[in-house]
Amino acid sequence: xxxxxxxxxxxxxxxxxxxxxxxxxxxxxxxxxxxxxxxxxxxxxxxxxxxxxxxxxxxxxxxxxxxxxxxxxxxxxxxxxxxxxxxxxxxxxxxxxxxxxxxxxxxxxxxxxxxxxxxxxxxxxxxxxxxxxxxxxxxxxxxxxxxxxxxxxxxxxxxxxxxxxxxxxxxxxxxxxxxxxxxxxxxxxxxxxxxxxxxxxxxxxxxx
Amino acid sequence: xxxxxxxxxxxxxxxxxxxxxxxxxxxxxxxxxxxxxxxxxxxxxxxxxxxxxxxxxxxxxxxxxxxxxxxxxxxxxxxxxxxxxxxxxxxxxxxxxxxxxxxxxxxxxxxxxxxxxxxxxxxxxxxxxxxxxxxxxxxxxxxxxxxxxxxxxxxxxxxxxxxxxxxxxxxxxxxxxxxxxxxxxxxxxxxxxxxxxxxxxxxxxxxxxxxxxxxxxxxxxxxxxxxxxxxxxxxxxxxxxxxxxxxxxxxxxxxxxxxxxxxxxxxxxxxxxxxxxxxxxxxxxxxxxxxxxxxxxxxxxxxxxxxxxxxxxxxxxxxxxxxxxxxxxxxxxxxxxxxxxxxxxxxxxxxxxxxxxxxxxxxxxxxxxxxxxxxxxxxxxxxxxxxxxxxxxxxxxxxxxxxxxxxxxxxxxxxxxxxxxxxxxxxxxxxxxxxxxxxxxxxxxxxxxxxxxxxxxxxxxxxxxxxxxxxxxxxxxxxxxxxxxxxxxxxxxxxxxxxxxxxxxxxxxxxxxxxxxxxxxxxxxxxx
Numbered sequence: 001x002x003x004x005x006x007x008x009x010x011x012x013x014x015x016x017x018x019x020x021x022x023x024x025x026x027x028x029x030x031x032x033x034x035x036x037x038x039x040x041x042x043x044x045x046x047x048x049x050x051x052x053x054x055x056x057x058x059x060x061x062x063x064x065x066x067x068x069x070x071x072x073x074x075x076x077x078x079x080x081x082x083x084x085x086x087x088x089x090x091x092x093x094x095x096x097x098x099x100x101x102x103x104x105x106x107x108x109x110x111x112x113x114x115x116x117x118x119x120x121x122x123x124x125x126x127x128x129x130x131x132x133x134x135x136x137x138x139x140x141x142x143x144x145x146x147x148x149x150x151x152x153x154x155x156x157x158x159x160x161x162x163x164x165x166x167x168x169x170x171x172x173x174x175x176x177x178x179x180x181x182x183x184x185x186x187x188x189x190x191x192x193x194x195x196x197x198x199x200x201x202x203x204x205x206x207x208x
Numbered sequence: 209x210x211x212x213x214x215x216x217x218x219x220x221x222x223x224x225x226x227x228x229x230x231x232x233x234x235x236x237x238x239x240x241x242x243x244x245x246x247x248x249x250x251x252x253x254x255x256x257x258x259x260x261x262x263x264x265x266x267x268x269x270x271x272x273x274x275x276x277x278x279x280x281x282x283x284x285x286x287x288x289x290x291x292x293x294x295x296x297x298x299x300x301x302x303x304x305x306x307x308x309x310x311x312x313x314x315x316x317x318x319x320x321x322x323x324x325x326x327x328x329x330x331x332x333x334x335x336x337x338x339x340x341x342x343x344x345x346x347x348x349x350x351x352x353x354x355x356x357x358x359x360x361x362x363x364x365x366x367x368x369x370x371x372x373x374x375x376x377x378x379x380x381x382x383x384x385x386x387x388x389x390x391x392x393x394x395x396x397x398x399x400x401x402x403x404x405x406x407x408x409x410x411x412x413x414x415x416x417x418x419x420x421x422x423x424x425x426x427x428x429x430x431x432x433x434x435x436x437x438x439x440x441x442x443x444x445x446x447x448x449x450x451x452x453x454x455x456x457x458x459x460x461x462x463x464x465x466x467x468x469x470x471x472x473x474x475x476x477x478x479x480x481x482x483x484x485x486x487x488x489x490x491x492x493x494x495x496x497x498x499x500x501x502x503x504x505x506x507x508x509x510x511x512x513x514x515x516x517x518x519x520x521x522x523x524x525x526x527x528x529x530x531x532x533x534x535x536x537x538x539x540x541x542x543x544x545x546x547x548x549x550x551x552x553x554x555x556x557x558x559x560x561x562x563x564x565x566x567x568x569x570x571x572x573x574x575x576x577x578x579x580x581x582x583x584x585x586x587x588x589x590x591x592x593x594x595x596x597x598x599x600x601x602x603x604x605x606x607x608x609x610x611x612x613x614x615x616x617x618x619x620x621x622x623x624x625x626x627x628x629x630x631x632x633x634x635x636x637x638x639x640x641x642x643x644x645x646x647x648x649x650x651x652x653x654x655x656x657x658x659x660x661x662x663x664x665x666x667x668x669x670x671x672x673x674x675x676x677x678x679x680x681x682x683x684x685x686x687x688x689x690x691x692x693x694x695x696x697x698x699x700x701x702x703x704x705x706x707x708x709x710x711x712x713x714x715x716x717x718x719x720x721x722x723x724x725x726x727x728x729x730x731x732x733x734x735x736x
Contacts, residue, residue: 044377044514046720065513070218072519074256074506076378079499112349186380186498187489189371 005049005058009169010080011162012062012110014102015087016095017069020121023152024087025061028162033153050166057166071105078110082173083117083165088136090120090149091128096135103143115172117165118147124154218520221546222248224707225538227295227525228553230258231693232684234508235700235714236551236707237517238375243711247517248547249509250540252295254522256509258553259302259665259687260356262502262614265348268574268661271305286529290536293558294527301555302355303569303664304631310646311658313341339619339658344576347616352500353574354614356665356687357606357623359384359591360495361481362488366693367495370507373714378507380498382612383490385588388581389462390595390642391454395582398462398593400492415452422449422459423483426476433476442475443468461595465691467602494691496589496606498613504693511717527558534680549707551682554668561673561683569664570689571632573624573640577655580607580620581643587611594639601626603639604691620655627689632662682707 013021022043026032029046045062062081067073086102088095099118106114120136133149140147146164150157223245226237233249234256241247255261263271286292360366360381370376387398399405405416437445442464446456460466464478485493497503513519526539528550537546580588587609594603603626608614615621622644624636645654668686675681682703688695701713 043723044510044717044720065510066516067510067513067519069518070520072256072521074503074510076499076503076506076510079503080380108349186382187495188380189367189376189489 005056007055007170007173008058008060009082009166010060010062011083011085011165012077012081013064013085013087014068014073014106015085015119016089016092016098017066019087019089019092019095020152021085021087022063024085024119024121024150024158024161025063027152027155027158029061031155033155048162050163052163052167052170055170057170059162059166061162073105075109078106081110081114083115083169084110085117085119085161085165086145087119087121088131089122090131090133090136091122091125093130096120096131096139099139113172115165115169116143116145117161117168118143118145119161120147120149121152123149123156124151218248218540218543218545219518220543222246222518223547224248224549224551225250225545225547226551227251227538228258228556228684229253229256229505229509229521230553230684230686231260231505231508231696232700232703233551233553234505234512235369235697236682236684236704238373238508238512238515239700239704239714240708241512241515241517242373242714242717243708244515245708247512248545249512249517249519250523250525251521252523252525252556256521257355257502257505258555260354260358260502260505262352262354262500265345265351265353268351268353269307271302271663289531291530292527292539293530293560295525295552295556295558301666303666305661305663306633307659307661309341309659310656311339311341311344339578341659344616344619344658350610350613350616351621352502352614353621354501354623355572355663356501356570357625358497358501358504358690358692359606360497360692361493361694362485362490362495363493364481364485364692364694365697369697369714372716373511374717374719375507375511375714377719378510379503381489381495382498382589384492384494384496384591385490385584385586386590387462387492387494388590388592389458390592390639391457393642395592396458397582398458400463401486404491410454415455418451419455422451422455423479425449426480426483434473437472440472441468442466442470442472445472445475457595461602462593465593467596492591494591496608496612500612500614514717525556528681530678534678549680549682551684551703551707553684554673554686555666557673557683561675561681563674568667568669569628570667570687571626571628571635572663572665573622573632573636574661574663575622575624575640575644575657576615576659577620577622577644577657578618579655580609581605581622581655583653592643597638599629600635600638601629603636605639605643619658625689627667628664632664636662 013025015021023033025046026034029048043063045060047058047060049056049058062077064073084106086099088099106116118136118140120131136147136149148157148161150161152158224240224247226233226247226249229249229251237247237249387400388395389398396410399408405411405419443460446459459479463482464475466475466478482493489495509519524541528535529537529539535550537544538550580590581592589609589612590607592605594605596602603624606623608621610617610619624639626635629635643654644657646657648656665687667688673683675683684703685699704713
């Protein structure tokens with residue numbers, strides 16, 4: 001099957017429960033907003049392919065599947081992630097304070113060169129704001145990462161956020177194409193893998 | 209993790225509570241969640257996998273001191289009709305753990321301290337494989353050290369389950385590059401594929417014909433074999449087939465992973481399993497999960513979570529509460545959590561249900577070395593099936609290069625396991641001595657050991673469990689000494705079907721694009 005994209009980026013969403021990670025994901029992948037999927041049942045990841053400087057980039061964006069609630073995200077979740085969106089809720093001080101803990105968690109489990117970005121979500125709820133934009137900016141500067149305030153509900157800057165993250169990953173990747181990338185080329189086991197007849201061990205024997 | 213305060217209390221009513229995150233518990237958790245049951249999945253450890261877990265080097269070095277304190281519990285929350293069964297909290301019972309470093313922080317070759325820094329750099333450039341202890345510790349996170357390493361047959365039940373349930377999307381695998389055996393005091397490549405057999409210069413043309421004929425005959429004469437060899441050994445069968453000594457060695461000790469006492473039908477079954485798995489993903493029948501075997505239970509936990517299970521690790525799990533002949537709830541911290549069914553890892557099972565049978569152990573060795581046990585052009589993943597010798601059990605040796613994402617570049621991570629006789633170091637001594645050296649100046653071809661560790665893993669089969677007719681308690685055995693997870697899969701399926709006899713065991717999970725979110729309607733493609 002011909003590849004329909006130039007690059008595949010695995011992105012993760014991370015942050016406290018209820019900050020709107022799934023809503024951000026749906027806004028970006030389906031351009032939809034729906035408050036009924038509060039708990040994220042059945043959602044593993046969503047895919048959207050975007051164009052960046054003439055390259056087709058397939059973004060595979062993974063959701064935490066509720067495992068953030070009691071801080072039990074599996075270490076396997078972080079494998080091979082190239083970008084991470086750290087999401088907090090601007091109307092929830094605690095979710096902002098916990099960003100530091102999530103970053104520590106990322107440092108322990110994700111690849112050292114993973115690209116990170118900070119999102120202050122629910123920016124349409126200005127009247128309920130507990131975290132000023134300046135504090136968000138300040139925290140991002142502290143960690144040397146980019147920052148953006150978004151609203152999944154009002155569809156504000158969600159596109160911009162993912163495009164920025166994707167662009168940064170692409171730039172980083174192209175810069176160190178020959179550097180020591182994590183080993184590639186493991187098997188992804190697919191159901192669509194050609195179903196050869198199993199006991200073909202002898203049928204493929206031509207010499208005896 | 210470092211979050212100061214737990215923000216939430218656990219919900220208190222479930223269909224199933226699963227205690228422990230070993231492979232069998234995790235498969236059952238995923239299966240129950242997948243058919244729409246509400247599941248609480250907890251562990252008293254702060255990591256996933258229990259004795260099937262993998263660790264980075266730093267955490268691995270701390271393993272021997274991490275025994276958990278037993279938890280006292282207040283009985284005040286019980287009423288008269290309830291009986292309390294405390295959970296056995298010897299849950300993480302690695303035994304006899306030792307760590308030895310064979311390299312120091314200083315480079316021995318340079319006595320002059322002032323120049324050593326600069327010369328170190330030069331030395332590193334000349335010989336890339338010069339490691340100091342600190343260098344390895346700095347790369348700690350690149351290690352994924354399995355407690356219980358597993359390879360999977362490419363057409364074994366575990367891989368088939370990953371594919372049919374769509375859990376395969378969470379993981380990547382590497383093929384084992386070659387299978388070796390130890391024969392006449394030397395390492396030999398076991399011919400796996402047809403081309404291997406023809407390329408092998410240790411087997412004569414006649415032997416090649418006999419071998420090919422033998423493999424064909426396994427499918428043909430099944431009835432006759434069952435009749436004549438039901439109570440005889442596989443070795444006896446192979447000898448009767450007039451196979452030469454070295455062919456018998458390859459088939460018996462490597463291809464069928466058998467011993468002299470393995471029964472004929474079992475040996476034939478193993479041989480067929482090996483042959484069947486050839487050519488699916490690689491030249492050998494075996495696959496190894498990148499980032500270590502410890503990711504495998506986590507992948508089932510992920511699916512379980514995706515379908516709504518609540519996960520909580522590092523939990524103070526006190527015990528089960530029995531009321532009128534069935535278990536009603538479990539005490540976790542100060543919470544009493546109700547459920548219809550309880551699934552427990554054997555090492556977390558109340559002592560009351562365990563007969564006092566002597567525990568069995570697996571002897572384990574872990575080694576970090578500088579090169580492969582057998583030179584190769586590429587960086588091979590090697591499985592060595594080391595036959596029984598004198599009074600020693602057969603050993604399984606798994607050697608992983610950095611491509612497996614289990615160790616840094618220019619090192620190899622080696623796992624050795626066998627069923628325990630005396631103690632780990634003694635059980636594996638002969639194997640280690642034949643494969644490795646500890647002497648840096650020794651100009652041999654053997655790999656140099658930088659670091660070694662020995663420990664014992666309890667292998668808890670469920671033979672010694674007596675459930676006393678309590679029909680809503682399900683006990684999962686601990687790690688086994690099989691190469692793969694075939695027993696784990698069948699045990700998980702058996703327990704799941706006992707719990708939910710009318711439901712499908714892990715039907716295929718939909719791909720994300722198959723799930724349609726239409727306005728406020730419920731998604732159609734997920735279990736009810």
